[in-house]
Amino acid sequence: MHALALLSAGIAFVGAIMVITRRVAVHAVLYLVVTLLAVAMVLALLGAAFAAMLEIIIYAGAIMVLFVFVVMMLNSGQPDAAREGEWLRPRAWAGPGVLAGLLCGELLYAATPFSGHAWPLAPLTARDVGLGLFGHYVLMVELASFLLLAGLISALHIGRNRVEDR
Amino acid sequence: MPVLSLNESLLFTSMLFSVGLAGMLVRRNLVFMLMSLDVMLNASAVLFVAAGARWHDASGQVMFLMILALAAVETSVGLAIILCLHAQGRPTLDADTGNLLRG
Numbered sequence: 001m002h003a004l005a006l007l008s009a010g011i012a013f014v015g016a017i018m019v020i021t022r023r024v025a026v027h028a029v030l031y032l033v034v035t036l037l038a039v040a041m042v043l044a045l046l047g048a049a050f051a052a053m054l055e056i057i058i059y060a061g062a063i064m065v066l067f068v069f070v071v072m073m074l075n076s077g078q079p080d081a082a083r084e085g086e087w088l089r090p091r092a093w094a095g096p097g098v099l100a101g102l103l104c105g106e107l108l109y110a111a112t113p114f115s116g117h118a119w120p121l122a123p124l125t126a127r128d129v130g131l132g133l134f135g136h137y138v139l140m141v142e143l144a145s146f147l148l149l150a151g152l153i154s155a156l157h158i159g160r161n162r163v164e165d166r
Numbered sequence: 167m168p169v170l171s172l173n174e175s176l177l178f179t180s181m182l183f184s185v186g187l188a189g190m191l192v193r194r195n196l197v198f199m200l201m202s203l204d205v206m207l208n209a210s211a212v213l214f215v216a217a218g219a220r221w222h223d224a225s226g227q228v229m230f231l232m233i234l235a236l237a238a239v240e241t242s243v244g245l246a247i248i249l250c251l252h253a254q255g256r257p258t259l260d261a262d263t264g265n266l267l268r269g
Contacts (some may be wrong), residue, residue: 007172013178016186016189020189020201020205025197042178045170046215051215051227051230054231054234059233067241070197074249128227128245132228148238151240155246158252
């Protein structure tokens with residue numbers, strides 16, 4: 001298990017380096033998805049399965065969809081066919097594919113010991129997190145809702161000004 | 167005792183944070199700067215969870231949830247600003263060209 005954690009940490013590190021060195025934004029988004037999946041693997045191996053699932057659903061799902069949308073809208077200068085042909089070359093997705101395949105193999109290898117592996121302490125489940133979240137930290141949840149509301153309003157304001165200018 | 171010790175987690179998260187910081191300082195494209203910011207936020211969130219696993223406390227994962235909400239807000243507002251700059255006919259996404267706050 002220790003080697004698995006080190007391997008996924010290494011994959012996350014390599015993916016992060018590839019993110020900041022790519023020239024095309026879509027390639028960087030692909031590597032960022034692999035990095036987030038590897039970070040989720042590290043979280044799962046640390047015993048935080050709930051945090052790992054949230055990382056995959058919110059980060060690798062929702063936030064990356066936002067990034068992909070924005071990148072697609074920004075690159076609208078070239079004709080569509082040439083752009084898609086450029087993105088679908090194997091050189092673009094081979095690196096993230098290899099890293100994601102490594103992560104998938106690691107997951108399949110680690111899935112069997114998870115069932116029979118006896119943790120020395122009971123792992124922190126979603127129940128513990130929920131009890132802490134709505135018991136001791138309930139004020140912070142309210143502050144997070146204020147933050148989300150502020151983000152919603154500011155995004156609405158920025159987008160509305162854009163529409164009115166046209 | 168979790169799989170990764172706290173020292174290894176500290177090493178990993180500091181390396182990941184340094185990569186994100188380097189990307190933030192080196193790249194001038196706004197999309198890449200936002201991605202580097204996400205990498206840095208991820209590194210700090212993993213450190214919270216690792217500390218929570220070390221002392222077997224659920225507070226680390228509570229902080230992880232807070233950082234997740236913060237990252238979602240930050241990314242959506244940042245991408246809205248990028249789209250706004252792009253819609254104003256700016257030819258490049260260079261962050262240094264957007265230093266005048268005139269809306």
